Amino acid sequence: MTVSSNKLDIAVLPGDGIGREVMAACLELLAAVEAKTAGAPLRMNTWQAGAQFYAESGEALPNATLDACRRADAVLFGAMGWPDIRHADGTEIIPQLDLRMALDLYAGVRPIRWFPGLPRILSDERVDDIDFVLVREQTEGLFHARGRGKVVGDDEAYDTMCITRNGTARVSDFAFRLAQRRQSRRGQARVTCVDKANVFTSMAFFRKIFDEVAATHPTIGADHAYVDAMALVMVKKPWTLDVMVTENMFGDILSDLAAGLVGGMGMAPSADVGDKHALFQPAHGTAPDIAGQGKANPCAMFLSAAMMLDWLAEKHSEPQLEVRARLIEASVQMALSSGAVPIELGGTAGCAAVTRETIAALPQAM
Amino acid sequence: MTVSSNKLDIAVLPGDGIGREVMAACLELLAAVEAKTAGAPLRMNTWQAGAQFYAESGEALPNATLDACRRADAVLFGAMGWPDIRHADGTEIIPQLDLRMALDLYAGVRPIRWFPGLPRILSDERVDDIDFVLVREQTEGLFHARGRGKVVGDDEAYDTMCITRNGTARVSDFAFRLAQRRQSRRGQARVTCVDKANVFTSMAFFRKIFDEVAATHPTIGADHAYVDAMALVMVKKPWTLDVMVTENMFGDILSDLAAGLVGGMGMAPSADVGDKHALFQPAHGTAPDIAGQGKANPCAMFLSAAMMLDWLAEKHSEPQLEVRARLIEASVQMALSSGAVPIELGGTAGCAAVTRETIAALPQAM
Numbered sequence: 001m002t003v004s005s006n007k008l009d010i011a012v013l014p015g016d017g018i019g020r021e022v023m024a025a026c027l028e029l030l031a032a033v034e035a036k037t038a039g040a041p042l043r044m045n046t047w048q049a050g051a052q053f054y055a056e057s058g059e060a061l062p063n064a065t066l067d068a069c070r071r072a073d074a075v076l077f078g079a080m081g082w083p084d085i086r087h088a089d090g091t092e093i094i095p096q097l098d099l100r101m102a103l104d105l106y107a108g109v110r111p112i113r114w115f116p117g118l119p120r121i122l123s124d125e126r127v128d129d130i131d132f133v134l135v136r137e138q139t140e141g142l143f144h145a146r147g148r149g150k151v152v153g154d155d156e157a158y159d160t161m162c163i164t165r166n167g168t169a170r171v172s173d174f175a176f177r178l179a180q181r182r183q184s185r186r187g188q189a190r191v192t193c194v195d196k197a198n199v200f201t202s203m204a205f206f207r208k209i210f211d212e213v214a215a216t217h218p219t220i221g222a223d224h225a226y227v228d229a230m231a232l233v234m235v236k237k238p239w240t241l242d243v244m245v246t247e248n249m250f251g252d253i254l255s256d257l258a259a260g261l262v263g264g265m266g267m268a269p270s271a272d273v274g275d276k277h278a279l280f281q282p283a284h285g286t287a288p289d290i291a292g293q294g295k296a297n298p299c300a301m302f303l304s305a306a307m308m309l310d311w312l313a314e315k316h317s318e319p320q321l322e323v324r325a326r327l328i329e330a331s332v333q334m335a336l337s338s339g340a341v342p343i344e345l346g347g348t349a350g351c352a353a354v355t356r357e358t359i360a361a362l363p364q365a366m
Numbered sequence: 367m368t369v370s371s372n373k374l375d376i377a378v379l380p381g382d383g384i385g386r387e388v389m390a391a392c393l394e395l396l397a398a399v400e401a402k403t404a405g406a407p408l409r410m411n412t413w414q415a416g417a418q419f420y421a422e423s424g425e426a427l428p429n430a431t432l433d434a435c436r437r438a439d440a441v442l443f444g445a446m447g448w449p450d451i452r453h454a455d456g457t458e459i460i461p462q463l464d465l466r467m468a469l470d471l472y473a474g475v476r477p478i479r480w481f482p483g484l485p486r487i488l489s490d491e492r493v494d495d496i497d498f499v500l501v502r503e504q505t506e507g508l509f510h511a512r513g514r515g516k517v518v519g520d521d522e523a524y525d526t527m528c529i530t531r532n533g534t535a536r537v538s539d540f541a542f543r544l545a546q547r548r549q550s551r552r553g554q555a556r557v558t559c560v561d562k563a564n565v566f567t568s569m570a571f572f573r574k575i576f577d578e579v580a581a582t583h584p585t586i587g588a589d590h591a592y593v594d595a596m597a598l599v600m601v602k603k604p605w606t607l608d609v610m611v612t613e614n615m616f617g618d619i620l621s622d623l624a625a626g627l628v629g630g631m632g633m634a635p636s637a638d639v640g641d642k643h644a645l646f647q648p649a650h651g652t653a654p655d656i657a658g659q660g661k662a663n664p665c666a667m668f669l670s671a672a673m674m675l676d677w678l679a680e681k682h683s684e685p686q687l688e689v690r691a692r693l694i695e696a697s698v699q700m701a702l703s704s705g706a707v708p709i710e711l712g713g714t715a716g717c718a719a720v721t722r723e724t725i726a727a728l729p730q731a732m
């Protein structure tokens with residue numbers, strides 16, 4: 001067993017609503033996991049950002065927090081935003097979008113996996129085989145228009161989608177490298193370019209650049225699907241999917257759809273990855289309707305922390321962190337299948353119960 | 367029983383692939399229905415358009431066909447397009463998009479209903495209650511960019527989404543009038559504006575105009591949802607949905623998702639409606655993989671014809687046509703639940719068998 005002398009700095013941004021609840025649970029789990037495993041310790045530093053902090057301070061994403069994210073080895077993020085707290089111009093507080101741009105987190109990685117033991121959403125038994133990853137481009141596409149849209153004479157409004165060669169190439173390459181790692185584990189892998197190349201110039205361009213990148217990865221399968229057809233495939237046979245790469249807005253829609261297939265946002269982790277930085281967050285929001293009631297499902301947060309450990313393990317050549325990631329996943333699986341079914345999924349286990357069961361499962365999961 | 371002296375002209379455009387197969391089946395069904403009911407006869411005239419015709423003639427949507435659609439009381443459309451047949455510039459043959467613009471068919475109406483007896487897609491028993499309608503704006507939005515997109519220096523590509531006051535107001539008003547009719551049948555109704563107003567100027571504008579229109583329909587409920595959240599709701603609790611109105615591209619994605627919930631595109635009818643004209647088509651495409659094999663599911667085509675009859679009934683004050691629409695729906699339901707489960711849904715009934723069973727069910731359905 002190698003014990004690393006590295007200390008890794010994690011910027012912890014709990015944010016608002018259930019973001020705070022699932023983050024507190026996650027820090028507890030991470031501490032318990034660290035106590036049981038070798039490898040670099042994580043130094044967790046909490047920073048302020050979000051709607052609540054904006055209400056108190058007038059800043060949604062203060063410079064100190066942004067700087068801390070830049071300096072940190074990784075960012076662990078809860079959820080941010082609140083319906084009643086808005087910028088002066090009425091727009092919502094969405095620091096997560098600002099962080100994607102500021103840290104150049106171009107690949108939104110949304111793994112979709114079924115945890116056996118959960119109540120089924122789809123009736124087909126093959127849901128047990130659902131194991132795909134949606135890679136969402138996160139720095140351009142339609143979101144390029146954010147803050148740039150125009151209203152002309154209270155009669156027309158415009159937003160422009162922008163697809164660049166570099167933006168498409170790097171996210172496509174990311175998807176192929178991800179598929180490569182899956183291939184070594186599963187024996188085969190395929191990347192599907194999800195676009196609307198039959199209608200839009202920018203989407204035909206996206207597909208063209210994807211094809212160029214695909215040619216540089218001859219051992220990985222590559223194909224295409226229109227985004228509408230993909231929405232249908234996701235509902236009808238999601239077990240056939242592998243790795244997908246798509247435009248920002250399409251990825252936003254498809255990743256919520258996909259999360260629904262495996263139980264909802266409380267089961268869906270995500271990573272926002274760039275070449276230098278990475279941020280890990282559950283796919284859910286702040287859930288004002290259940291915030292403060294202990295009902296949040298912390299699984300997506302736990303699984304996001306596992307993604308962080310995997311990313312750090314690779315980046316810092318710290319295989320022990322990968323051991324921790326597997327341990328978290330196995331414990332979540334054990335907690336769920338031993339009956340700690342989250343409220344969101346029709347069960348009775350609140351945030352505390354799911355956390356307790358997950359931590360209790362650690363010894364057996366090792 | 368009133369026997370009308372009106373003759374109604376229907377422009378029939380079978381198109382390509384399974385479009386031709388399901389259209390032939392539909393004409394058979396319509397004739398059988400007409401023989402059993404009173405009311406205006408339909409005069410069906412078939413016109414050429416689509417990829418196959420393009421290959422033969424160099425024209426995808428000839429003027430004669432477009433004129434016939436303009437003159438007709440309604441257009442009945444199969445499906446068009448073929449992977450290997452393309453315009454000289456490599457783009458696909460999509461006359462359906464040209465028709466939406468040429469006939470100003472601004473409201474894409476996609477009803478989603480569960481037919482009891484079909485194999486379940488979702489495991490929840492409440493799927494039996496799925497009965498919602500997606501209204502897709504069809505003349506602007508992101509599709510405004512079609513034919514207008516730009517590539518700059520093989521490095522960047524742009525497509526601009528355009529939302530207009532008039533375009534949003536008329537489609538929103540359409541949705542509220544539709545909800546009104548549902549309300550008189552179901553006792554309550556609600557229109558949900560599906561947008562991404564938290565990020566895009568044009569989408570905030572869409573929501574604003576929707577709200578203005580909602581205020582003119584005070585007896586109908588109105589609310590909002592972000593498109594990503596709506597994708598999740600569709601998977602998790604589609605039985606809670608009623609009428610939705612959304613931007614063109616969002617509607618394209620959500621309507622395929624929604625069709626998947628009730629068995630796939632072969633169960634999903636649609637109407638493209640304007641103030642003067644209307645076109646009715648199954649939501650599926652030409653299905654090159656199964657074309658010519660007799661495997662197509664004609665239900666979506668049948669149900670689209672029923673939507674046409676409803677629209678004509680209202681427009682021409684011909685209640686007998688509504689009787690025919692109900693008859694078609696009831697017969698389809700009987701055929702499906704008496705065991706004619708289409709191949710697409712895991713059954714063994716091809717196009718001919720589903721058609722035969724549907725026609726055979728007419729007498730009992732009356």
Ligand SMILES: CC(C)[C@H](C(=O)O)[C@@H](O)C(=O)O
Pocket residue numbers: 094096097252564565594
């Ligand atoms: C909060 C919202 C603006 C954000 C997005 O659209 O990207 C969210 O839906 C997400 O998927 O991370």
Ligand SMILES: CC(C)[C@H](C(=O)O)[C@@H](O)C(=O)O
Pocket residue numbers: 198199228460462463618
């Ligand atoms: C054929 C295609 C361009 C079309 C669209 O995107 O509108 C289709 O998907 C539809 O939904 O009618």
